Amino acid sequence: MPASAPAPEAGVGTALAPRPGKRALLIGGVAAVVLVGVGGAAYLLADQKATPEVFANAISSYYAANTEAADKLLCVGGLQLDRNPVRLNSMEGERRRFMDELATAGLFAPAVVQSSGGFFSIETYSYSRTDAGSQAIRDGRLCGAPALKVTDVRFAAEASGPQVVARFRYDFERPAAWLAGNLAQQVRQRLSQQDERVAVMALQDGKWIMISDNPRTARAMAAGSRAEAPPPSMLERVKGWFRTGNPLLGKWRVTNALWLDGTVIAFSETHASVGRPDEAVTYEIKDQRITVRYTERGASDVFVVKDDDHLTLEGELASVQLVRIKE
Structure with missing residues (x-):
């Protein structure tokens, strides 16, 4: 029989796969950790994407932290x-009906x-707040809820850059128990x-936040950047046409109240004729709502601008529509 071949010596002929040393394992582990860390850092440092949901959360946070701004959307002045x-008194029938509704x-x-007695007897009606009324009335304004919730957000799809103008609608968050029926509608x-x-939304530290609710700021920003707002409403376009800054100036005619048919009211820079001739007044303009304060009698009226030629005079139970008289 032929002699069998001698067995190869250890380490000769067949090469065994080398085992990684501890140093190699350590280096590989560190590299993996670095890669994961870099990926995580990139994710954390990435700018937040502009979406309706992100903007809705930012808008909600803005109003939750800004009571004065929130009250403009929650409270009626x-x-x-x-x-x-x-x-x-007995002559203020319309206001008494509204107060009776609040009492109900x-x-x-x-x-x-109470009656004053005498030949010319005048009755006085005194309404005192309940605990619920004290909670609902803040600074003389009737508030329908403690907070608001954003229901719809939109912005231009092509908007880019660190600032964007968005538009939204809202509803009451946890509306008050008394807010129902005709009173809720009013x-x-x-x-x-x-x-x-x-x-007005801004990207700060990679997060979107709301920085302003001022329409003028939004218009100025949209005009000076490529991140334009969605097409403005007719009301906003008309408000940009006013040259005086006060859209009430001029003469107006009542259109929806037969008992006031033919009534004309007028406004100048310092005076107005609303029920009484040529009274000294001051104006407070907030967006489309304009408060006219009558200096001598200490009363006020609130007008809402609908467009260049139409106003609404707000009353406790009804509104009076007015159209501009063009001369």
Whole structure:
């Protein structure tokens, strides 16, 4: 028999796969950790994408932290509720009906009626706030909820850059128990909840935040950048046409009240004729709402601009529509 071949010596002929040393394992582990860390850092440092959901959260945070701005969307002013009790006389029938409605809703106690006596007897109606009324009325304004919720957000799809103008609608978050029926309809109508609002958004530290609710700021920003807002509403376009800065100036005619048919009211820079001739007035303009304060009698009216030729005079229970008289 032929002699068998000698067995190869260890380490000769067949090469065994080398095992990685501890140093190689350590280096590989460190590299993996670095790669994961770099990927995580890139994710954390990436700018937040502009989406309706992201903007809605930012808008909600803005109003949650800014009570004054939120109250403009939650509270109705111009109702003369700053005094407690609210006292009216027998000649103020429309306001008494509104106060009776607030009393029915539980915000005021039923009116206490007092008579002055004498030949010309005048009855006085005194309405005192309830605990619910004290919670609902802040700084003389009737507030329908403690907070708001954003229901719809839109912005131009081609918008880019660190600032964007968005538009949104909102509703009440946790509306008050008394906010129901006709009273709820009046509150929502006075706050113009059906209208879109403006939000100026800015990218700061990679996160989108809301920085302003001022329509003028939004228009100026859109005009000076490529991140233009969505097409403005007719009201916003018309408001840009006013040269005086006060759209009330001029003469107006009542259109929807037969008992006021033919009534003309007029406004100048310093005076107005609204029920009384040529009274000294001051104006407070906030967006499309203009408050006219009558200096001598200490009363006020709130007008809402609909467009260049149409106004609404807000009342407790009804609104008066006016059209501009063009001369």
